[in-house]
Amino acid sequence: EAQVTQNPRYLITVTGKKLTVTCSQNMNHEYMSWYRQDPGLGLRQIYYSMNVEVTDKGDVPEGYKVSRKEKRNFPLILESPSPNQTSLYFCASSIQGEEKLFFGSGTQLSVL
Amino acid sequence: QKEVEQNSGPLSVPEGAIASLNCTYSDRGSQSFFWYRQYSGKSPELIMSIYSNGDKEDGRFTAQLNKASQYVSLLIRDSQPSDSATYLCAPQGGKLIFGQGTELSVKP
Numbered sequence: 001e002a003q004v005t006q007n008p009r010y011l012i013t014v015t016g017k018k019l020t021v022t023c024s025q026n027m028n029h030e031y032m033s034w035y036r037q038d039p040g041l042g043l044r045q046i047y048y049s050m051n052v053e054v055t056d057k058g059d060v061p062e063g064y065k066v067s068r069k070e071k072r073n074f075p076l077i078l079e080s081p082s083p084n085q086t087s088l089y090f091c092a093s094s095i096q097g098e099e100k101l102f103f104g105s106g107t108q109l110s111v112l
Numbered sequence: 113q114k115e116v117e118q119n120s121g122p123l124s125v126p127e128g129a130i131a132s133l134n135c136t137y138s139d140r141g142s143q144s145f146f147w148y149r150q151y152s153g154k155s156p157e158l159i160m161s162i163y164s165n166g167d168k169e170d171g172r173f174t175a176q177l178n179k180a181s182q183y184v185s186l187l188i189r190d191s192q193p194s195d196s197a198t199y200l201c202a203p204q205g206g207k208l209i210f211g212q213g214t215e216l217s218v219k220p
Binding site: 031 | 148204
């Protein structure tokens with residue numbers, strides 16, 4: 001089944017404790033992206049990647065890191081999480097960035 | 113100026129009515145648009161895409177695009193309670209950014 005898999009689904013952590021949210025797609029898509037969603041603010045793009053080893057900042061990249069060492073994986077790293085990063089996070093992929101996005105199920109992150 | 117703006121919600125309509133959702137965009141280079149529907153706590157799903165000026169119909173949904181006015185809309189005819197969700201507008205291409213979404217509530 002074609003899908004984007006995000007883990008974990010829920011995560012509670014404390015300020016400053018490094019964490020990684022994983023994202024994997026099995027559709028051989030070149031484009032992958034991370035979004036955060038906060039009430040009243042819609043989906044805001046954090047980082048995106050047009051292909052392996054090619055990443056670029058979205059609208060809200062501060063406090064986040066990404067890497068794209070393999071085509072299928074695009075992990076989101078929070079080196080030192082802060083409470084303002086409490087949010088619902090979505091990973092998404094598409095064939096080449098010009099088409100329909102396939103979304104993961106989301107990760108609800110709470111930073112205490 | 114925000115790149116994509118949607119009419120602020122929540123929008124409430126009675127069952128069976130027409131719901132009208134609007135979106136304006138600032139990038140004149142945007143050629144086509146997606147409408148996504150998102151149920152509370154779920155991930156967005158694509159419901160319509162439109163690539164050229166005019167109307168595109170798919171069942172109860174009609175997307176309208178006016179590139180000269182930089183305006184795209186989604187009409188939902190015969191609205192059902194199951195249509196209650198947040199609707200997100202997204203210009204195609206590039207960074208694939210989204211509008212802030214319009215929450216629609218269909219009352220039985």
